[in-house]
Amino acid sequence: KQEVTQIPAALSVPEGENLVLNCSFTDSAIYNLQWFRQDPGKGLTSLLLIQSSQREQTSGRLNASLDKSSGRSTLYIAASQPGDSATYLCAVDTGTASKLTFGTGTRLQVTL
Amino acid sequence: DAGITQSPRHKVTETGTPVTLRCHQTENHRYMYWYRQDPGHGLRLIHYSYGVKDTDKGEVSDGYSVSRSKTEDFLLTLESATSSQTSVYFCASRPGQSYEQYFGPGTRLTVT
Numbered sequence: 001k002q003e004v005t006q007i008p009a010a011l012s013v014p015e016g017e018n019l020v021l022n023c024s025f026t027d028s029a030i031y032n033l034q035w036f037r038q039d040p041g042k043g044l045t046s047l048l049l050i051q052s053s054q055r056e057q058t059s060g061r062l063n064a065s066l067d068k069s070s071g072r073s074t075l076y077i078a079a080s081q082p083g084d085s086a087t088y089l090c091a092v093d094t095g096t097a098s099k100l101t102f103g104t105g106t107r108l109q110v111t112l
Numbered sequence: 113d114a115g116i117t118q119s120p121r122h123k124v125t126e127t128g129t130p131v132t133l134r135c136h137q138t139e140n141h142r143y144m145y146w147y148r149q150d151p152g153h154g155l156r157l158i159h160y161s162y163g164v165k166d167t168d169k170g171e172v173s174d175g176y177s178v179s180r181s182k183t184e185d186f187l188l189t190l191e192s193a194t195s196s197q198t199s200v201y202f203c204a205s206r207p208g209q210s211y212e213q214y215f216g217p218g219t220r221l222t223v224t
Contacts (some may be wrong), residue, residue, distance in 0.1 A: 036215075043216055
């Protein structure tokens with residue numbers, strides 16, 4: 001059974017700092033890995049999707065990497081801003097109808 | 113936005129009563145999903161649909177049923193609500209040719 005772990009569970013950083021969020025998964029037989037953002041009381045917003053054949057994806061200040069063989073992904077956020085404060089979730093897609101297995105998330109707070 | 117709405121957004125019900133949650137999408141997406149989100153567990157898949165009248169179970173399907181009679185609507189029914197089904201329920205959808213899932217705003221269900 002696929003298990004997804006995110007460390008740390010919570011993180012507080014000052015504005016402007018670069019930061020890395022970690023995601024690990026137990027079964028390397030994945031189709032893709034997705035990073036989502038969730039604001040309090042809201043639904044999930046897709047940030048980046050990395051196919052199993054890719055090593056990284058970039059969108060603006062966000063860069064996600066994938067090392068499938070070691071079961072790890074990182075989300076790098078450059079020059080953090082207070083508006084980045086949210087919970088970040090990673091999810092792995094094991095292929096059958098794209099059923100996602102989620103981690104429990106990292107709650108990020110960016111302070112002024 | 114992928115145009116996914118959920119109704120109701122909040123519901124309080126009593127143990128033993130049936131409850132139906134509705135997910136509606138306007139994007140003509142083929143796949144639709146129901147997840148529940150609980151503290152410490154992240155999001156877990158309840159049921160999913162890969163087409164009209166085509167559904168299958170997810171990780172935590174006991175006590176739930178689904179129906180999809182039209183492409184745009186995916187209903188989740190709690191046959192006889194229990195307190196353990198108190199949760200936030202999210203619907204998601206995706207087109208057949210893409211793996212990216214789009215989430216609705218969620219329904220907060222409280223079973224007393």
